[in-house]
Amino acid sequence: MLLSAESITKTYGTRVLLDRVSFYLEPGERVGVIGVNGAGKSTLLRILAGAEEPETGCVTRFPNVRLEYLPQNPEFAPGTTVLEQVLLGLSTDARALAEYEAKTILTRLGITRFEQRVEELSGGQRKRVALAAALARPCDVLILDEPTNHLDSEMVTWLEEWLQRFAGGLVMITHDRYFLERVTNRMAEVDGGKLYFYEGSYEDFLRRKAEREESARASERKRQSILRREYQWVMQGPTARGTKSRERLERYEALKNQSGPTERAGLELSSVASRLGKKTVELRGVSKSFEGRQVLRDFDCMLLRDDRIGIVGVNGSGKSTLLNLIAGRLSPDQGEVIVGETVKIGYFSQENPPMDGETRVIDYVKEIGERIETVDGVITASQLLEQFLFPADVQWSPIDKLSGGEKRRLFLLSILASAPNILLLDEPTNDLDIETLTILEDYLETFPGAVVAVSHDRYFLDKVARRIFVVEGDGRVTPYAGGYTDYLAALAERRRAEKKAEKPAPKKEESRPSAPKKLKFSYKEQREYETIDADIAALEEQLADNQAQQSACGSDYVALQRLQEEQSQLESALEEKMERWVYLNDLAERIAAQ
Known part of the structure; x- marks a missing residue:
């Protein structure tokens, strides 16, 4: 046993999040924690990690068990660099052992400027630094709250494989269903x-x-049947109540006072959309650059009235830029974006807009409209909130009382209720629970307008998208037909064809049995193994010098552009060296083990 929690209770205001629950974690167990937003998932993880105390019950970590925790919203020590933050709290000896692992993981997560201060990073970059800190330290228990948020698809695949190899106990919250299926x-x-x-x-x-819910419903049907029979017995004839069997009356009262299984209302919003004319949104020859880096080059696209487009690409490649161009939030450097007169865009951005924390939930929705038109008729703001899993008691609470996921769901509700006919979704699966995601996917299937979604959630893209646009990061956008799995298959086939075209025809040789060769370094690998540590250190020094020169450039934009190009080349070279370092050290260990 690594970790146990006994009879844990936790309330938040009048809401009981955890009611005398118990939890046990054994070595090798990979537990996925799920539930609707606001149910208490993150609270459970904070209690298990020791970051929050329960009101009743206790958490026991068994002797010598080391635990690492990734919170939903990590905090950082001010003034620290990326590498210092990852290694914070480790002894000198432990830091020396963990440093290369830390750099390798950071590089895999797209963080290569190890000396950059954490306060200069974006929110997504900070979450990835915190994830690296949890993974790089030796531990027996990993507790991860939304580790896949702010990762692109390649990073998610790498993390999936890393956790599959992890030998300790894992507890995590994630709404990535493929990730849950493959890791837990x-x-x-x-x-x-x-x-x-x-x-x-x-x-x-x-x-x-x-099966559990059907069993609960069957038990409730049986209880109701017995209640009807007992009620008839209690009420039959003029015989005084006192002459009836006291025990049977007590059983009847106890049965009547039992509560049946709660049937939660599903998020079943009927299609709400404005009329969309023949003309939608068209991009003609659109190009966009930032600080000399080409994000889009001569891009053409015509949105069909019922389009379902998924946009993928590595972090920083320009996915959100493409959405902002469609939405009119950015202007192209070249080309034009033509928007039809009837187009009404609903933009579900990565970040929630500012919400007045003192505003009641129901008042926030009433600002959109007291009554909302749907294809099935008119519904009130309160009914709409019920369909979005906001019960009556929550509707009259201030927004500040909502969890982060509930605020995200409220923002989504406000977008859909405003009746757009083109939906732009930027990472819609971040912070939404699986139940909301499932019904959102069903909603999008019947939505009468076009949908364009940036997402790293492979399941969501398979369910929703009919076309995939890959933003390559060098200005190119490559289209693929189908969902995400179709895109992967087409990409693999293309790479096989390219490899086959490059590969020379094999020479025919007489086959003969040969004894298995012992692993050993080639002369070149031996030399590389001996010098690679110094090479990595030299690249890191060059990066630091480059960043210092950028700081000193001031308004010399020509020099700044040259330095930024040099920085990009240095970061690529460093990433390649780190990958090579991992390979050579792994080979050295296998040679030593022969």
Whole structure:
């Protein structure tokens, strides 16, 4: 046993998030924690990690168990560099052992400026630095709150493989369903203050949850049947109540006072959209650059009235820029964006707009409209909130009382209720629970307008997209037909064809059995192994010198552009060296083990 929590209770205002729940973690267990936003998932993880105290119960970490925790909103020591933050708190000996691992993980997560101060990073970069800090330190228990947020698809795949190799115990919250399916072997659902456990992967959870709910409904049907029979017995004839069996009356009262299973309303918003004419949005010869870096080059695109486009690419390649150009938030350097007269765009951005924390939830929706027109008729703001999993008691609470995920859901509600006919979704799966995501996907299937979504969530893209646009980062945008899995298959086929075209025809040789060769360094690899540490250090010094020169440039934009190009080349070279360092050290260990 690595970790245990016994009879944990936690309330937030009048809401009971955790009601005498218990949790146990064994070595090798990978537990995925799921539940609707605001159910108490992050609270459970904070309590397990020791970052928050329960009101009742206790958490026990067994002797010598080392734990690392990635919070949903990590905090950083002011003035520290990226590398210092990752290694913070480690002893001198431990830092020396962890430094190369830290640099390798940071590079994999797209962070290569190790001496940059953390306060200069974007929110997504800070989350990746915090993830690197959790992964780089030796530990027995990993507790991760939304580790896939702010990662591109390649990073998610790498993290998936890393966690599959992790030998300790893992507890994590994520709404990436493919990630859950491939990494976890046990699920824990937070629902109504209780914890429900399911052995197996996410697919096993779906099946067993359906079985549990059907069993609960069957028990409730039986209870109601017995209640009707007992009620008839209680009410029959003029015989005084006192002459009836006291025990049977007590059983009847107890049965009547039992509560049945809660049937939560689903998010079932009927299509809300303005009329869309024949003319939608067209991009003609659009180009866009930032500080000399080409993000889009001569890009043409015509949105069809019922288009479903998924946009993918590495972080920083220009995915959000493309959305902002379509939305009119950015102007192209060249070309034009033509928008039809009937177009009404709804933009679900990565960041929530400012929300007055003192405003009540229902008043926030009433600002859009007291009554909202749908294809099934008119519904009130309160009914709409009910459909979005905001019960009556929450509707009259101030927005400040909502969790981060609930605020995200409220923002989504405001976008859909405003009746757009073109939806732009920038990372819509970040911070939304699986239940909301599932119904959003179903909603988008019947949405009468066009949908363009930037997402790293492979499941979401497979469910929604009919076309994939890959923003390559050098100005090119490559289209693929189908969802994300179709794109991967087409990409793999293209790479196989390119490799086959480059490969020379093999020479025919007489086959003969040969003894297995012992692993050894080639002369070139041996030399490289001996000098690679110095090469990495030299590149890091050059990067630091480059950044110092940029700081001193002031308004000399010509010099600044040259230095930024040089920085990009140095970062690429450093990433390549770090990859090579990992390979050579792994080879050295295998040679030594022969």
